[in-house]
Amino acid sequence: MRAGVLVFPGSNCDRDLAVALERATGARPALIWHKETSLPEGLDLVAIPGGFSFGDHLRCGAIAARSPVMRAVVDFAAAGGHVLGICNGFQILIEAGLLPGALMRNAGLKFVCRRVPLRVETTESAFTRRYHQGERVEFPVAHHDGNYVAGPELRAALEGEGRIAFRYLDNPNGSAGDIAGVLSRNRRILGLMPHPERAVDPAIGGTDGARLFSGLVEALGSETLERA
Template identity: 75%
Template sequence: MSLKAGVVVFPGSNCDRDLAVALRRAGADVTMIWHKETELPAGLDLVGVPGGFSFGDYLRCGAIAARAPIMRAVVDFVHAGGYGLGVCNGFQVLIETGLLPGALMRNAGLRFVCAPVGLEVATTDSAFTRAYARGERLEIPIAHHDGNYFADPETLAALADQDRIALRYTENPNGSAADIAGILSENRRVLGLMPHPERAVDPAHGGADGARMFAGLVAALSGEAVRA
């Protein structure tokens, strides 16, 4: 039984096709979902919120997209037990909806950064990171201006104590607290990350370290569907 995924598309999304291609390469059945829709397709296992510049990043990155009609359905979907993945601008959107804690601020250097970066897998206790080894080093590209993760000390402590930091930068490119590159929700069913694993799924990309994230995710969720 294959994973059924939906990828939300906003005005200004520019990684929606990349995310869909990465999921399809891993064996998922993918549907593109326009932001003005009010309901998700039936039977989805996962909703992906892609990178880009939704609504031109006006007001605050992800703030307008988080209030799009489809995001009400995404929040309900996650609260009902569905899985969610937010990449770069998608991470910003998920934070704005309240599905993930913290904030993403301007990079410490106040410049847009677009480059491959080193990452360390901080936990394998999630469907998103199960295909890696704890402590494994990866190289995946980033492309953001507002990727500086911030949270109050209590939230940072909770993320660490609950093993919800999914990925850390090996050399911090943006000033993120505790070198955080990606975090998990309390129920571990939502991942938000600034690096772009969908841009690292083929050797032609310069590296394929992101491919195992999608392969592991599809295998994990398809397995859950079979067991159910």
């Protein structure tokens, strides 16, 4: 699996995400600056890191979503590419129209920074295939605007299509339906507020996030071989 990590002014989880991907793939992912108009050849995964891209001006992720590299990511996704957006990356994916709903200020108005328990709601994706349905995992969250907004229709669609990937067991931000992460209709785009890349080393609090990355390698590694 060849992975690339986008870097915007204000990204601050890009290095952690690159380390998590490198541990899973054995190769250093490409770091891709936001002004690039195309992605490196042969990429299997685009990962969009957390942070405060463009200072969160206008709305979190709004400016980054209109950057040149995101036009290339929209094309990549339309061609069936896998895209992972974590925290600010999730906000960017929503602002770019690649995932539905909206992310608003946390209901408690406070920046929430702690480890939260989650339930894995579906194993039917390259991101979640190595977890068990209903499994409890712990990832850290660190955000001010993670309150997922979805009307009744969207929520019913997400439920019906099994596109809720993770749910909070103890909702930290007011998200509708305790939704922590959602999949696109083709199940190849995942956006989530919690940080799996901060849970890949026992020395810094757990390894529950590691299987998200090894699952991607398992799924996309083989896909690359089939294509070759």
